[in-house]
Amino acid sequence: MPEIIPIGGGKGGAGKSFIAANLGALIAKKGHQVVLVDLDLGASNLHTFLGIKNTSGGLNLFMTKQVQQLAQVVVPTHHANLSFVNSVNCSMQIANLYHAQKVKLINALKGLSFDYIILDLGAGTHFNTLDFFLTSNKSILVCTPEPTAIENAFRFIKAVYLRKLKQIIHLNAFHKVIKKAVLDEGHDELGSADIIDLVLKYDPDHEMLLRESISHFHFKFILNQFRKHMGTGLGEKIEIVCNRHFYSKFHFLGYVQFDDRVFESVLRKSLFTLSYPDSSASASLEQIATQLTGHRTTAVNLTEAS
Amino acid sequence: MKTFKGKTHYEVLGVPLDAQAGEIKRAYQEALTLYEENSLVTYSLFSDAQRSQLLQAIDNAYHTLSDNARRSAYNRMLIDTEEVSAELFQACNPHERPAASTLRPLPRQCDLKNWVKIKWAEEKIRQCAGEIMRQEHIAGKDLKQLREIMDITLAEIFAVTRIPTYVLERIEADRYDELPAEVFLRGFLKSYAQTLQVDPMSVVVGYLKRLKHAHHSSQNCK
Ligand SMILES: Nc1ncnc2c1ncn2[C@@H]1O[C@H](COP(=O)(O)OP(=O)(O)O)[C@@H](O)[C@H]1O
Ligand SMILES: [Mg+2]
Numbered sequence: 001m002p003e004i005i006p007i008g009g010g011k012g013g014a015g016k017s018f019i020a021a022n023l024g025a026l027i028a029k030k031g032h033q034v035v036l037v038d039l040d041l042g043a044s045n046l047h048t049f050l051g052i053k054n055t056s057g058g059l060n061l062f063m064t065k066q067v068q069q070l071a072q073v074v075v076p077t078h079h080a081n082l083s084f085v086n087s088v089n090c091s092m093q094i095a096n097l098y099h100a101q102k103v104k105l106i107n108a109l110k111g112l113s114f115d116y117i118i119l120d121l122g123a124g125t126h127f128n129t130l131d132f133f134l135t136s137n138k139s140i141l142v143c144t145p146e147p148t149a150i151e152n153a154f155r156f157i158k159a160v161y162l163r164k165l166k167q168i169i170h171l172n173a174f175h176k177v178i179k180k181a182v183l184d185e186g187h188d189e190l191g192s193a194d195i196i197d198l199v200l201k202y203d204p205d206h207e208m209l210l211r212e213s214i215s216h217f218h219f220k221f222i223l224n225q226f227r228k229h230m231g232t233g234l235g236e237k238i239e240i241v242c243n244r245h246f247y248s249k250f251h252f253l254g255y256v257q258f259d260d261r262v263f264e265s266v267l268r269k270s271l272f273t274l275s276y277p278d279s280s281a282s283a284s285l286e287q288i289a290t291q292l293t294g295h296r297t298t299a300v301n302l303t304e305a306s
Numbered sequence: 307m308k309t310f311k312g313k314t315h316y317e318v319l320g321v322p323l324d325a326q327a328g329e330i331k332r333a334y335q336e337a338l339t340l341y342e343e344n345s346l347v348t349y350s351l352f353s354d355a356q357r358s359q360l361l362q363a364i365d366n367a368y369h370t371l372s373d374n375a376r377r378s379a380y381n382r383m384l385i386d387t388e389e390v391s392a393e394l395f396q397a398c399n400p401h402e403r404p405a406a407s408t409l410r411p412l413p414r415q416c417d418l419k420n421w422v423k424i425k426w427a428e429e430k431i432r433q434c435a436g437e438i439m440r441q442e443h444i445a446g447k448d449l450k451q452l453r454e455i456m457d458i459t460l461a462e463i464f465a466v467t468r469i470p471t472y473v474l475e476r477i478e479a480d481r482y483d484e485l486p487a488e489v490f491l492r493g494f495l496k497s498y499a500q501t502l503q504v505d506p507m508s509v510v511v512g513y514l515k516r517l518k519h520a521h522h523s524s525q526n527c528k
Binding site: 145147150151154155192193208212234237238240241244245246247 | 307308309339340346347348349350351489492493496
């Protein structure tokens with residue numbers, strides 16, 4: 001089974017694509033088969049970080065049924081074990097993705113034969129983005145240590161949360177009053193607390209189920225573009241507060257430092273972590289890649305062991 | 307979103323029951339940095355009303371715990387309402403603290419987590435846990451064994467999970483007839499397993515299998 005790692009977060013420019021590309025490369029370097037999928041439909045730029053110029057083909061061919069299999073639009077990158085699906089030519093934007101197309105895409109992603117499938121998501125809290133974020137329990141939220149970014153991150157978390165609650169209610173036998181209230185269109189103003197209240201009122205027997213299911217969902221997060229003067233402890237404190245006040249588990253993966261050379265690497269079409277492996281940002285990303293893959297052996301490890 | 311509702315003052319400040327004045331003061335200041343209006347940590351996370359409620363709870367907790375007389379009265383109340391068992395307080399009377407070496411300080415939530423992590427690094431523990439988790443049926447005494455070699459007391463499990471110690475005792479002693487209803491039992495087993503950092507699902511399934519098996523055979527005997 002492939003592990004899907006969606007990378008999202010509310011704000012544009014936080015570094016989702018930068019982190020996706022570099023984590024992908026670092027995990028691939030460990031000997032795992034990795035595919036990076038650009039799902040920032042309408043604003044894709046993951047190919048730029050990977051230094052890929054030829055962006056013909058890609059996801060568009062699969063979505064418009066010009067090819068049958070998603071695997072047919074996966075292309076190699078300049079790096080061993082690292083493959084890529086671009087979405088540059090996708091005519092549709094995330095908002096225009098129909099439900100059936102989304103389900104087809106998610107199922108196709110789950111069927112790719114790779115060890116890790118990294119999804120680079122777009123900004124915002126459109127429900128299609130939330131659904132990609134919810135395809136796995138290993139999703140990572142990228143945020144920068146600024147008030148506006150943190151505000152967006154919390155908004156994103158609450159939106160994911162609400163979407164997850166709705167999914168649970170949709171998939172289980174909840175009382176019809178709740179189903180109707182939650183799943184009917186035009187109830188967007190219903191918050192998570194309202195839903196829990198509704199369940200307590202009409203269907204208290206299912207409250208445990210709701211809490212249980214929501215507690216199974218895990219958020220991981222990274223603070224990117226961190227600068228020395230910002231003081232330490234911010235990520236750890238956010239983790240404490242979120243674990244205290246949300247029902248899901250939060251895990252802070254670490255800080256990735258701001259580095260001027262990121263910009264220059266993009267211009268030179270080379271991956272930052274591979275060009276500057278000794279920088280502190282690369283060391284942090286390496287440490288995060290290790291945390292994410294710690295539990296899995298690679299084909300290389302296996303042959304060494306035997 | 308969870309508030310501090312139902313949490314003790316100790317939990318609100320994140321201090322152990324035997325916290326000293328200095329520790330309480332530091333925890334209070336730390337809590338303010340998390341929840342005060344301009345804190346980056348919780349920026350936009352709460353509505354104004356929620357935030358002022360949280361700050362109120364933090365102030366209350368500090369006001370009570372930083373004053374010896376108020377704190378004693380509060381402790382008494384916790385014991386009387388069975389929020390916290392008396393033995394827990396006895397173990398850490400702030401006035402006659404046993405030497406540090408005889409009593410590991412009561413962990414706060416995150417300390418116990420680290421403690422279990424450290425314990426997991428030991429081969430003996432991994433082996434024991436591995437054996438238990440491979441069984442189809444899991445008994446309360448298995449859980450007890452694992453807890454004890456990790457050097458964790460029931461009181462500590464209670465402090466994190468809020469499962470009353472008498473319930474924990476019954477779970478560990480496999481006193482099936484005295485256990486709470488299955489929905490609650492599942493929840494309890496799950497948080498117990500999580501505290502020991504073993505797979506919650508396997509524990510719930512394994513424990514219930516053994517329980518149902520026992521019920522079945524006792525009925526057959528009749
Ligand atoms: N750690 C970092 N240090 C310096 N620049 C960074 C860092 N992370 C990202 N950037 C830069 O910030 C910009 C936005 O990053 P990007 O990954 O495209 O954001 P997103 O995908 O979240 O919209 C890019 O120009 C990128 O080079
Ligand atoms: Mg991007």
